[in-house]
Amino acid sequence: MACTETDTKEHIFKIAAQLFAEKGFNGVSMRELSEQSGVSKPTIYYYFGSKEGIYRALLEAGIEHTQADVARIRALNLSVHDELVVIIKEKFRDCREYPEFSKFFISVHMSIEKLTFINDFKQRSDEPMMKLEQLLQRGVESGEFRSDIDIKMAADLLGSTILFHIWRLMESKAANDSDQLAEKIVDTLCNGLRK
Amino acid sequence: MACTETDTKEHIFKIAAQLFAEKGFNGVSMRELSEQSGVSKPTIYYYFGSKEGIYRALLEAGIEHTQADVARIRALNLSVHDELVVIIKEKFRDCREYPEFSKFFISVHMSIEKLTFINDFKQRSDEPMMKLEQLLQRGVESGEFRSDIDIKMAADLLGSTILFHIWRLMESKAANDSDQLAEKIVDTLCNGLRK
DNA sequence: AGATGTATACCGAACGGTAGGTAAGGTTCT
DNA sequence: AGAACCTTACCTACCGTTCGGTATACATCT
Numbered sequence: 001m002a003c004t005e006t007d008t009k010e011h012i013f014k015i016a017a018q019l020f021a022e023k024g025f026n027g028v029s030m031r032e033l034s035e036q037s038g039v040s041k042p043t044i045y046y047y048f049g050s051k052e053g054i055y056r057a058l059l060e061a062g063i064e065h066t067q068a069d070v071a072r073i074r075a076l077n078l079s080v081h082d083e084l085v086v087i088i089k090e091k092f093r094d095c096r097e098y099p100e101f102s103k104f105f106i107s108v109h110m111s112i113e114k115l116t117f118i119n120d121f122k123q124r125s126d127e128p129m130m131k132l133e134q135l136l137q138r139g140v141e142s143g144e145f146r147s148d149i150d151i152k153m154a155a156d157l158l159g160s161t162i163l164f165h166i167w168r169l170m171e172s173k174a175a176n177d178s179d180q181l182a183e184k185i186v187d188t189l190c191n192g193l194r195k
Numbered sequence: 196m197a198c199t200e201t202d203t204k205e206h207i208f209k210i211a212a213q214l215f216a217e218k219g220f221n222g223v224s225m226r227e228l229s230e231q232s233g234v235s236k237p238t239i240y241y242y243f244g245s246k247e248g249i250y251r252a253l254l255e256a257g258i259e260h261t262q263a264d265v266a267r268i269r270a271l272n273l274s275v276h277d278e279l280v281v282i283i284k285e286k287f288r289d290c291r292e293y294p295e296f297s298k299f300f301i302s303v304h305m306s307i308e309k310l311t312f313i314n315d316f317k318q319r320s321d322e323p324m325m326k327l328e329q330l331l332q333r334g335v336e337s338g339e340f341r342s343d344i345d346i347k348m349a350a351d352l353l354g355s356t357i358l359f360h361i362w363r364l365m366e367s368k369a370a371n372d373s374d375q376l377a378e379k380i381v382d383t384l385c386n387g388l389r390k
Numbered sequence: 391a392g393a394t395g396t397a398t399a400c401c402g403a404a405c406g407g408t409a410g411g412t413a414a415g416g417t418t419c420t
Numbered sequence: 421a422g423a424a425c426c427t428t429a430c431c432t433a434c435c436g437t438t439c440g441g442t443a444t445a446c447a448t449c450t
Contacts, residue, residue: 006399008399008400022309023221023309024219024221024222024306025222026218026219026221026222027219027220027221027309029434029435029436030435030436030437031434031435031436039400039401040400040401040402041401041402041436041437042400042401042402042437042438042439043399043400043401045436045437045438046398046399046400047399050436050437051436051437107306110305110306111219111302111305111306113218113219113222113306114217114218114222136388139388145388145389146388146389149383149386149388150379150382150383153379153380153383154383154388156356156359156360156380157352157356157380157383157384159359160355160356160358160359160360161351161352161355161356163355163359164351164354164355164358165351165355184345184348185348185351185352187345188344188345188348188349188352189352189384189387189388190387190388190389191344191387191388191389192384192385192386192387192388192389193331193334193340193341193344193349193384193385193386193387194339194340194341194385194386194387201425203425203426224408224409224410225409225410225411226408226409226410234426234427235426235427235428236410236411236412236427237411237412237413237426237427237428238425238426238427240410240411240412241424241425241426242425245410245411246410246411
């Protein structure tokens with residue numbers, strides 16, 4: 001989750017993530033970004049070309065990071081229940097490790113602000129939900145879950161709850177026990193409410 | 196879900212909801228709003244005082260509407276399972292009946308865009324989640340649900356999924372069978388996944 | 391060693407354009 | 421006449437972006 005370039009560029013990158021996350025694309029001005037990062041406006045243009053350029057760079061970095069995460073966890077070959085727990089734990093860990101970037105991604109994902117240039121990102125952001133469905137399907141096939149469950153619905157429940165908790169985690173800087181939280185989420189869904 | 200004033204005001208109100216929902220507060224200009232609603236800029240200022248004024252008016256109208264909904268449903272005295280289903284159905288119905296306003300509210304609720312003047316709205320928007328917790332608590336007390344369930348977690352699962360589905364409903368104008376969807380959501384949570 | 395050339399990293403000032411907002415003045419209705 | 425409603429014309433502040441430059445550093449030629 002980095003920019004792999006000079007210090008200055010990386011610094012701008014990080015501040016941009018913070019500002020965009022807080023105020024959205026249209027809420028941040030280049031002047032503000034330049035003041036907050038302590039460089040001149042032209043310097044930002046030197047590195048990123050345009051306002052849109054910074055935003056896109058942030059998106060790209062995030063997508064790459066997420067894809068790597070998912071592949072690594074899949075390779076561990078856990079039970080579905082455990083893989084779900086690990087996926088959620090890993091998401092929460094990212095939030096602690098890269099709060100600015102995590103906050104930025106969740107804001108992009110949530111915001112309705114229609115920015116024409118993030119359409120393909122939004123499309124790619126459906127992939128995690130598909131992965132969840134595949135995972136649950138595997139749970140049914142292996143006998144871990146009942147075969148009468150509605151996989152799409154369960155994936156929605158899970159996916160939206162993960163988003164929601166990341167969002168809440170990012171808003172209130174509370175030092176939650178996020179590992180326990182991850183287990184609770186999965187258990188609550190797996191066990192249901194009924195007697 | 197109305198403005199209870201003149202036609203012109205109501206018309207501006209509706210267009211504003213559409214635009215804010217699509218582009219966020221900072222993404223909409225007063226010029227655009229005036230062009231789209233077919234009145235001059237000063238007319239908008241005549242009715243709403245400021246850009247912030249329109250936004251606030253939309254928020255107020257929405258809060259009132261939601262509170263009325265919840266109270267009415269509570270008075271029906273249903274089982275917890277059924278009350279949950281009805282609440283969700285009612286939300287979905289609103290989305291069909293007042294798509295502009297529903298889309299606006301969901302966008303406010305979801306977006307991280309920090310607009311200082313909507314802080315008290317965001318605070319009040321926690322109330323529905325609290326209502327859900329109370330409802331689930333009632334379910335435990337009446338014996339409808341197991342006593343070992345994590346109420347907060349279940350409320351989060353449910354609340355975030357409702358938000359998510361409304362959001363999805365609003366994005367893809369698909370004519371979903373939302374009544375069936377409401378039942379599926381509640382059933383999936385109530386019955387769990389495990390064998 | 392010193393002069394010259396060139397690339398990188400940055401900045402102050404200014405561009406055309408648009409933002410939110412208003413002053414002043416017509417209509418229309420009562 | 422006066423209140424309610426709505427417009428044209430205009431304001432200032434700020435927007436994203438670019439221009440024209442500077443400082444440094446390293447390579448090349450003499």
